[in-house]
Amino acid sequence: MQNGILYVVSTPIGHLADITYRAVETLQKVDLIAAEDTRHSRPLLQHYGITTPVIAYHDHNEEGAGYQLLRRLEEGQQIAMISDAGTPLIRDPGFQLVRECHRRNLRVVPIPGPSALLCALAAAGVAPDRFSFEGFPPRTRNARQEFFRELRHASQTVILYEASHRIMATLADAITILGPEREAAIGRELTKRHETLLHGPLEQLQESLRQSPNQRKGEFVLLIAAAPAPPADAIPPDTEQMLTLLLAELPLKRACALAAQISGMSKNVLYRRALELNEEPDREVSI
Secondary structure (H helix, E strand, O other): OOOOEEEEEOEOOOOOOOOOHHHHHHHHHOOEEEEOOHHHHHHHHHHOOOOOOEEEOOHHHHHHHHHHHHHHHHOOOEEEEEOOOEOOOOOOOOHHHHHHHHHOOOEEEEEOOOOHHHHHHHHOOOOOOOEEEOOOOOOOHHHHHHHHHHOOOOOOEEEEEEOOOOHHHHHHHHHHHHOOOOEEEEEEOOOOOOOEEEEEEHHHHHHHHHHOHHHHOOOEEEEEOOOOOOOOOOOOHHHHHHHHHHHOOOOHHHHHHHHHHHHOOOHHHHHHHHHHHHHOOOOOOOO
């Protein structure tokens, strides 16, 4: 018996018209639809007259339901997997099923369509050429601030999702670690009736939300621009640490020459920084 096909089908993130003809046709022709939340997906399917049987496939039944889906696929059935909104697997269940399909040589076919992160990136006014998607930030303040420390020197746009009840705390921590002037953008309730797109420094975005309680409701995509390029003569933190250690043990000129040899930086740049370090209080530098 020929194996079936798993279709990974993107559905609207808000506006019901944002679905492709191919997606509708696929949902109509398959034997079964695996939906993250059948109650959430039912209005979409009814809107397009799709009567295909639907079962639930979500985080809490992923193992058991996934086994049943794999068995059906190996029997030759065609199955469409959809999430509550957007492209499946992007912060939604489905990865384990897709990976197991590949392991069993079952065909997986993507049906492209809406994605909140790409929708936001296209309209946010933040550089789209290089980006990373980091999902949801941690829920606690300390973990969230450490999360932003790791992204402080990112050389690409960083895209995050955030819930309405944490967006203000997340903005506050981003400002604390990245600075109030860091360029950013917010996409709220994208493609829905109350869609909002804001662009500006982090502090400005925070103030816009603070002034309007309605702007703090809904689903958020937060985009943070890449870190500003350091000055040409900027010394990386690890090089400065090395220079400091060498200055404590070697004469100034020898320490700078050795640091330049190891790091590849200009000896003159390191020498100027060594003089500055020498002038700092409580700093011991060999002469």
